[in-house]
Structure formats: structure tokens, C-alpha cells
Amino acid sequence: MLKTIIIRVALGILTLWAVSILIFAATEILPGDVASAVLGQGATPETLAVFRHELGLDRPAYVRYLEWFFNALHGDLGIAMTNKRVIIEVIAPRLANTLFLAGYAALIAVPTSVVLGIVAAINEGKFIDRFVNIVSLMTISVPEFFIAYVLILFLAVQYEVFPSLSTVFPDMDLSEKIYVTALPAFTLTMLVMAHMLRMTRTSVLSIMSQPYIEMAFLKGLTRSQVIIRHALPNAAAPIISVIALNLAYLIVGVVVIEVVFVYPGVGQFMVDGVAKRDLPVVQACGLIFAGAFVGLNTLADVLAIMVNPRLRHPR
């Protein structure tokens, strides 16, 4: 088991390294364009050359990659091209904000969707099951900003329960922060809940056809007892990996939601960076998002190995 996990983690690190090369390569396809994009149309070839030298763009790509990569390992993400600020100082508080929002949404979404999924499985085919199914199908097919604007229209404008803009300051109390970020957190929750809920329901129901479940029914247990005592422990592995995968999805969903609610997180920073074509900022944000994504995916696999007895021994 330990060996399998170590191999999986090593693979995750290898992936992360490959991803860093890909991000760097993708942004370096047109190196000249950056200098001319920042300086504008009127730049003479001489000023362009000086600016490129200043940014280090005149050195070979692999040297710049190695330098960027090892600096990133030390936590130095470079300097923003447009306003010359040190990226790590700008990004650190924003990353804390993004993680706060994602964690907030996960804390609501994970327990609710697992419980609702189990309830739907217990009442399979009944009204509550169908209702939960239809609502979750609807939230899957609508764009995230639709949910966000509907929530704003009803909860912030018509009934002024929550603020429509989530402005947070570093010295805000936790309770105030929770109140201000309620709407983005609810939107994110609705986005990721549907998948988790449906997966929980499906994995519990797929185990219901096993012989040992029939045995439990024959012993005279009720349907809810059978599900909670016999089906759920065996359905845990797929449920846990779906949760981890959806948390990875949460990290991406955060980008659009942050823009809707003008929330000062990494996602908004990245979108600004893309609009200004500030490559170091985009690279840094991309690395952070991809790192979180790869990390959570690896975690999903490791947890699945640990929970599932059949995967504990390497074949």
C-alpha cells in the first residue's frame, strides 16, 4: 500500500514538473510580442531591444525556464511586468482570500451533498429523489454567472439579506468575512454540489445489487439501516475521490465567481493579468491553479487507495 501511494505521489510531482514546462512553453511561444505589447506601437527597435534585455528576454528559453522554475521553488514568482510589483507579495493575501472562499464553499457543499445523496438513494424513485435529481441537473446545465446573478437579484437587491459585492479587508473579523462572502460561497456550493450528490447516490445504489446487501435485507434490517451500515462503507472510495475531484473543480470555478462578486482573489488577479497581457503574473497564477489541481487529483487517488482494500496490494 505504501509503495503504491509513494508511486502515485511521485507521479504527481512529475506531472507538476511537466505542467510547469508546459506553462512556461505556452507563454514563451511569442517572446517578442510581450515587449511590443507593453511598449505599444510607437516603440523603436532600439527601445524594444533595451526593454527585452531588461526583462531578460534576449537569453535562451531553457536558461530562463530553469531560472523561473528554481525561483518559483523558493517562492519567488518574479516581478509584474506592468507595474513592477513583486508578484509574491501581491498574490499571497489574494491566495489566502481564494482559499478562504473555496474552503467556505467546500465546508457547506461536502456534508450537504453527501447527506442529500444518501437521502436520495434511500428514497430512490420517490418524490424527494426526483426533486433532488431535477434541481441538480438544472444547476449542472446553467452557467455559473447565471446562478450568481439570480442569487444577487433575489438575496441582495429584492431582499437585502447579503451584500452584492464581496469586498474584504485583511483586518476584517471572521464573522463579518463569512457574512460578506456568503453569496459567492453559495454560488460555488451550488456549482459543485450537483456532481457530488449524483455520484454519492449512484455509488450507493450500485452497491445495492450486491449479494451481501440482499443478505442484510433478509436479516430484517430496514432500507436506511442497510444503506448506512452496509452500503455506505463500501461506497466510500468513489465518493471520496469524487469529492476531491470536485474540490479541484472548485478551484477553477472560483475564477468566474470572483469576477462576478469583485472578490480580491487569485482568479481575478489572473484575469486582470491576461487582459493586460502581463506574462509573469499569468505564469504565476497558472502555476498556482495547476498546482492546486494536480495536488487535489493526487490526493483523490491516494485517498482512494487508502480506503479501498482491493487497491492496497500492488498486483
Added chain:
Amino acid sequence: MKIFGYKPPATAWVGLAIIAGFILIALFADVIAPYSESESVGQTWDDPSWSFLLGTDNIGRDLLSRLIYGARMTIGVAFVTTILSFLIGTIAGFLAAVGGTVIDQILSRIVDVMLSIPLLIFALIILSVFGSSIFTLVMTLAILDSTRVFRLARAVATNLVVMEYVEAARLRGEGLWWIMRREVLPNALPPMISEFGLRFCFNFLFVASLSFLGLGIQPPYADWGGMVRDNGKAISFGIPAPLWPALAIATMTVGVNLVVDWILSINSRPSGASAEM
């Protein structure tokens, strides 16, 4: 009424009606729209009236006309992207399955790395380099999305290349391209068609999200995601202007999903015989 010999259930009819409606609106936008796409005809966020059925937008353009022209842009871009993505993904996927271990390993590892970066983040990185014209937008999304198509095409084709008829074709001395086109493609078609619907939905939402972020389809073209962005501030005055384009996006996605559900249910029928679809 039957389509391709199958009788669609009521839900599929609703889906087909929605899709057909939007396609007609997109095709005949010039005829239907009361005003032009980019002309300011009223004040900022006028209330709905007989001259402006849904009101006006942030710079006084007729919201209904923008919605009608937006159908053309948003659906068109997503559709072209999906077709391109299927061309690239299917050819690469079949090649990986038919062409032997070396090609398969190279393509699969590249796709693995690409899949480990979230699609939105990857798209943002590439758009920051190339800027977003419609051409770069379509190409970027098509290449990124083709990695998902590749996975399915390869999986389906791997099961097909071990069949006797493929073996027979190889022994006859047919080339790779011939085998991919004449033996693998027809048999891989049923699962690929429902996947096409799902990928379209995904690309459609994706284009809308990027435009919403201001990084997709650029003004003066009307598109639904961009309209939500332009009119976002109206919501804090209680004006539902951004909800109309968002609702149009949601309706289209639900419509396609309903049809995909129906096609999936045909494919999963035990009697099969759906290869001609």
C-alpha cells in the same frame, strides 16, 4: 413522427425544438431583429416597452436585437470549435489506437500533461500570449478541447482495432488512413455522436464564460457571455438585463442535454443497430 427510425420522447422533442428555434434565430438574425447589433437607440437600461421588448442595455442598444445577433456569434463559435476539436481529437485518437505503441505513448503522454492543467486556466494562459481574436479563440479552445475527444476516440478505437475485420484489412495491405476511415470510424460513430453534444455544451458554456471574463468574443459583436458582462451592474438596481442572455445560455444548454440524453438512451439499447445514426 420519427427521426432516423427512432421515435423521440417528449423531452427530446422539447430539446429539438429549442435547438431548432435558436438555429433559426441565428440564421435569420437580420430579418428578425428590430434594430441593428451595435446601434444605440435608447437611453441606458430603458425599461421594457413596445419599442424595446426587453429594454435597452448599458449604452442604449436594444437588448432583444443584441440577444438575437448574439445567438449567431455564441452558438456559431461554439459549433465551429466543437467541429474542429472533433476533427483533431478523433484523428489523433484513432491514430494512437491504430498506429502502434510509439505513436500511442507520445500522444497519450502529451494529452495527460495537458489534461492536468484546468482547461480555463490553460485557455487564459494561451489567450494572454495571443490576445483574443475570434480565430485564436476558436483555435485555442479547439486544441484544448480535442484532448478530451482524444481520450474517448482512443478508448473506443482500441476496442475496435482488435476485431477480425481490422486484422483482415491490415493483412490486405490497407494503409493506416484507410483503416481509420473505413473500418474504425463507422463503428466508433454512435458513442462519438452523443459525445459531440456534450462537448458542444461544454464549449458553449466555456465560450460564454470567457466572454463574460472579457477575454472571449470582443465588441462590437454581440454575444451572450459578453452581454452578461456589459449589463452586470444593472442587477444592483434591480434591472434583470444580465439575466436574459444568461437565461438564453441556460436554455440552449438544457435543450442540447435533453437531445443528448435521448441519443444516449438509443445507444444503450441492447438490440443496438444504431450505427447508421
